[in-house]
Amino acid sequence: MNDQSLFAALRAAFPANLDSVAIETADGPAGQPFTPQHYTWRDLERGTAMLANLLAGLALPPASRIAVQVDKSVEALMLYLAVLRAGHVFLPLNTAYQAAEIEYFIGNAEPAVVVCTPKNFAWVSRLAFSSGVGHVFTLGDDRSGSLLERASHCSDQHKPVPKQADELAAILYTSGTTGRSKGAMLSHGNLLSNARTLQSYWGWRSAREGGDVLIHALPIFHVHGLFVASHGALLNGSRMIWFNRFDPAAVIARLPEATVFMGVPTLYVRLLADARLDRDACRTMRLFIAGSAPLLAETFHAWEQRTGHTILERYGMSETVMLTSNPYHAVEGERRAGTVGFPLPGVSVRVIDPARPGQPLPAGEIGGIEVKGPSVFAGYWRMPEKTQEEFTADESGDRWFKTGDVGRFDERGYLTIVGRSKDLIISGGYNVYPAEIEGFINEMPGVAESAVVGLPHPDFGEGVIAVIVPKPGATLDPAAVVGALKGCIANFKVPKQVFVVPELPRNAMGKVQKNLLREQHQGLFAR
Structure with missing residues (x-):
């Protein structure tokens, strides 16, 4: 066999040489x-x-x-x-x-x-x-x-x-x-x-090329840390510097010994908050990769300015592993803030109009993202009906997985994730994509990050609200945020209410848990 x-x-x-070091621990059990x-x-x-x-x-x-x-x-x-x-x-x-x-x-x-x-x-x-x-x-x-x-x-x-x-x-x-x-x-x-x-695709270097060293600071119960990071180092025979817990100062101290780092956006924000992060600390690094949650353009540009390195953002799911990536080699294109790059070799990605199944949309138009390729899973454990529901077959017999994500391609083929289909807000019969509004809010002075969700509304079906985290020391006026948005987006997209909070709820991988925000404010418009 x-x-x-x-x-x-x-x-x-x-x-x-099996006696060379494969993994070196960088910390230990807490309190010991x-x-x-x-x-x-x-x-x-x-x-x-x-x-x-x-x-x-x-x-x-x-x-x-x-x-x-x-x-x-x-x-x-x-x-x-x-x-x-x-x-x-x-x-x-x-x-x-x-x-x-x-x-x-x-x-x-x-x-x-x-x-x-x-x-x-x-x-x-x-x-x-x-x-x-x-x-x-x-x-x-x-x-x-x-x-x-x-x-x-x-x-x-x-x-x-x-x-x-x-x-x-x-x-x-x-x-x-x-x-x-x-x-x-x-x-x-x-x-x-x-x-x-x-x-x-990410240019992992062989021993003859000088090799690579990965700083592994992610959890290992998830695709990012268990598969993408661990498999990358193991398949390349590369040493790992192993953190059981993420500590910004400790990671920065070990960067000069490494060449590759993978993190969720939250880790990059925390590293940027440490004054010891600079170009000298990153002098041996060749690649910083971000994923599992959207990376703010502000973080992307701040990282580039501070370290001289451009973060490579990619896109994947539990059901598919990695699907797209910004280019590694400059000859293939630049790494663009706010995008997740191009489909990986062997992977097909299309953006579909839900009203016309199987018909890809032209560049610039927003629709549901469907994928196929060798890394796409076979289905859900003991859920044949759910599996059938999440796949669609073309006349050619091709089997596409409906990711549940919403996005668009630009003219050069870069994919941008606009949000999850379940996060789509339909207000007064109009489609509202939260990521579009969040993009405008996040560019405002004093805003660290934001999350936009829809809540049941007696007149509009759903009403838009925004939950905003200010930058340290900044004071935000909800009415001023609404006023600024009215000058840039259609009125039906403007949040009917804005809340300023110290932080957004996140899961272990740094993704904002919008379901918790919806639960927290569920009865807002009913009142």
Whole structure:
């Protein structure tokens, strides 16, 4: 059998010298004395083998789901690799999820094994065992827990289980802002094809070219940190400087040892707030990548001015991994603020008029974004009806995934994400795209960021409101904001009310949770 597994490809990319450093820790468990740990490629080989042998000893059915909700650590990354190595399916769970959410995920995915933090063992194990889960282990970010204790007695020799490209590798549950979370099923082929595309498109350097060093400061329960960042370094045989938690000062101190950094926009804003960030600190860096949430043009330009580097913004989803990217090489075009660049090689992206399914819109017009390509998932776990609903087939038989995002192409082919289709506001029969209004508000003096949402309105169906965060020391007048907007956009788009708040609610990846804003102000116009 020709092994097409993701693990086999990652393992084949390990450097010839297995005793060179693969991962160096840059921090440790909170509140504990820190001593840097250096993990060699041989450590990754032996550690994943021992964990895979532990799973093999449980006599699990093939392709069992392994649900994991643990704090970030190198051992947690090894567990992910070991699950792939053992031929099972990895199910990462956000560390912020609470009991009711975990109960749903366990009930829906029916994992054979659950791994949680030692502090959560009592309640997680109770939920797991009551749902028929056979095994519950613990794993702490200080290398404690029953998982490593059991694995320490296992052999460090293991033959990886071969897989075909279309076999399931991971299930990622979407955030579930509208209804129950859905489990996106990603295959070995989905993940490996995307990793290889990004390795080439983003110019990952081989050892002969001087190599790359990645600062890894993202969570690993999500596409960005677990797949894009980790796969990028592993597939390139590149060293990682590993942060369990993001600390701006600590990251800046390690930048001169690195060449690549990936972050959500919030991380870039926090780095810019530290005066130690300058061109000298970034002298060895070749690439800064942003994603998972929109990057403000102000942050884009401030970063360029301070560091001399232009952030590369890209676009992807849990269901598709990465889809588009601003260019890496200058000959392919400049990196444009407010855009997510061009479709990646092998990926097709189109903007569709919802009233005319299958008919792409011309440049400049806003519509629903649909995609197809080798990284697009097969469907949602145990939701065939939802899967069918989210895909559309052309007369040619091509299968396009309806992303739920709204956007437009410009004349040069750059894609701009305008918002989510569920965030579209229909006020008085007119379509209002929040991102357009947010763009105007964010350019106003004293504004740090904004979020625009629609609320039920007795006359207009939905009424537009804006929630704004001021810059430090700035004072914003809601009436003045409304007055300024009336001079730049149509009146039906102007917010009927503006709120000034200290911060916007965000999830763990930095995305603004507009559903919480809608809930908070739900009865505004009814009153």
